[in-house]
Amino acid sequence: MKKHTYLLFFVLVGLLPACQKDLLDKNPKDAYSNSSLWSSEADAQAALNGVYSGWDDNYQILYMDAISDNAYSQYYWEGYTSLGNGSASPSDPYGTDRWSPAYSAIQKCNWFLQNVDQTPMDEAKKTQMKAEARFLRAYQYYTLTQLYGDVPLTTKTLSLEEANVINKTSITEVQQFVLDELGAIAPELPVSYSGNEVGKITRGAALSLKARLELYTARYADCITTSEQIMALGYSLFSSYADLFRIQNENNREVILDIQYRANDHPNSNLGVMPSSTFGGWGSLCPTQALVDSYEMNNGKTIAELNSGYDEKEPYKNRDPRLSASIVFPGQLYEGKYYNPIESNSGDYYNGGNNSKTGYLYKKFTSDLSDYDDIWNTGLNMIVIRYAEVLLTYAEAKIETGAIDNSVYDAIDAVRQRAGMPKVNRSVYAGQTAMRELVRRERRVEFALEGLRWFDIKRWKIGPQVREGKVYGTRLGKVDPKTGALTLSGDHVEAESRTFDAGRDYLWPIPRKETDVNNNLGQNPGYPN
Structure with missing residues (x-):
């Protein structure tokens, strides 16, 4: 895909219609597309390449953490600030619209499926x-059901008239459609590809999305079965957590599904939102203190446990190695200097320029800026699903059914040990309650900045506990420029104050431009019509 998908898509641009008033109406209708295009396998492949184009975007994955307690998005025009702080509305000029891109993609899929035969x-x-x-x-x-709940379900291309009156389908019916589709197509997909086809949809991708949705909808027995099918396909954890996300290691055996990019032709152009201004970035996505605190000590104890070894004066020492692999914190050696966001005379000061307002930077995907000639024009693929998720999905499903056996510990231990953490202490984590706490924390630190935390908050219904109140960052103090040694003496910085309405904020508002065109869509609860 990386070598051909997006080049061939431009062949199809002329076949797709101009944008209609309603974004559900994306049916390519001209005579060439429906008569001349389908004359050979090469034509069909060109059409499929067009279907692949834009199926997801790394921007959406990166910024999803800003809706959770993991991160703060400081620039409201980037679309996620209001979703994170509880002020989103259907007519928000800077709100994020995932509705229209999704239905544009669906219409392309329906067009292909109606014509390829x-x-x-x-x-x-x-x-x-x-x-x-x-x-x-x-x-x-x-994606639509996760964000909006009930949504229109259509498996055929729509005329403008049909699109303007289509009704919503219940979330349960749409989710069942997704599960049925994924189960049906999995045997028809290859286990792997080679050469130019690497990056296309595999059997593992279909089963992994199925297992994810089964977990999210509490179909735990089905989820266990599906996870076991994936575990038999030959995936494995990459040897290094820190290097897993570097461009030279993409397409490794842990990656099940990713978005393929290529510098210049179809670049991943969003990595620059993470570093601060002195590193050539914008500091847009700011990790929170709550996320930092969720990482255990390297002895397997939480920072709140007695005798854990946690020192408030040296809060980043002896922590889970995934902390330093995922987040740049004060005093950490990063790109040849000790990062200092806590002194006003520093170029990275949290309250100046394009710098993180929490004092923390995301490091995942940008651990080595020298990997890229231009951080705003890279070929780094964005991982959507990887094998570590399957292992923790399997473990959580088993925990929720009460079947806590050796296979559950083995799955969690594999993820932890790869990161440099000890095995689970089975005397501490023995029952369902303790194991549930463990696997939820493990998911949070393992997948920080990978777009999953918000969906976990949503399905666990913990929004009021974790998304309400002030968003804190690092403590202020001093960083020794020669050694990185910290002297923390001030309070934690405050980035934002948030509200959370459990009757509204688990769903996004349907964009006003959609409900204005189609009155049958209505609006999600709690938002103005």
Whole structure:
């Protein structure tokens, strides 16, 4: 895909119609697209490449943490600040619209699936291509239901008139459609690809999205079965957590699904939002103190436990190695200097320029800026699903069914030990309550900045506990420029104050431009019509 998908998509641009008033109406209708295009396998592949284009975006994955207690998005025009602090509205000019891109992608999938059967080509290959398109459509419906709840479900291209009156389908029905689709197409997809096809949808991707949705909808028995099927496909954890996210290690055996990029042609152009101004970035996404505090000590104890070894004066010492791999904190050696956001005379001072307002920077994906000639124009793929998630999904599903056996500990231990952490202390983490706490914390620190935390908050219904109140960052003090030694003497900085309405904020508002066109859509609870 990286070598051909996005180049061939431009062949299709002329086949797609101009944008209609309603963004559900994306049906390519001109004569060439429906008669001349489908004359060979190459034509069908070109059409499928167009379906792949824009199926997801790294920007959306990175910024999802800002809706959770993991991060703060300081620039409201980037679309996620209001969603994070509880002030989102349907007509927010800077709000994030995932609705229209999703339905644009769905319409392309429906167009492909309605037309590809006329292509004279190998039937097995055609079946595989249809399975890829069905996955991409299912992924959009998965995303829509997670964000908006009830949404219109259509499996055919729509005319403008149809799109303007379509009704919503219940979330349970749409989610069942997604699960049924993923289960049906999994056997029709290859386990892996080689050469130019690396990055296309695999059997593991279909099963992994299925397991994720089964976990999210509390179908734990099904989730266990699906996870076991994935675990038999040959995936493995990459040897180094810190290096897993570097460009030279992409497409490794841990990656199950990712968004493929290539510098210059189809670049990943959003990594610059993470470093602060002295590193050439914007400091847009700011990790929170709450996230930093969630990492255990390297002996496996939380910082709140007695005799854990945690020192408030040296809060970053002897911590889970994933902390220093994922977050740049005061006094850490980063890009040749000791990072200092806590003194006003520093170029990285939290209250100046394009710098993090919590004093913390995300380091995942940007651990080595020398990996890129231009941080705003990179070829780094964005991981959507990786094998560590499957292991923790399996463990959580088993915990929720009360079947806490050796396989549960083995799955969690594999993730922890890869990161340099000790195995789970089975005398401390023995029952369902303790194990639930452990696996939830493990998910948080393992997947920071990977777009999963908000969906966990949503399904665990812990929004009022973790998304309400002030957002804190690092303590102020001094950083020795020669050694990085810290002298912390001030209070924690405050980045933002948030509210959370449990009757409203688990769902996003449907964009006003959509409800203005189609009155049948209504609006999600708690938001103005």
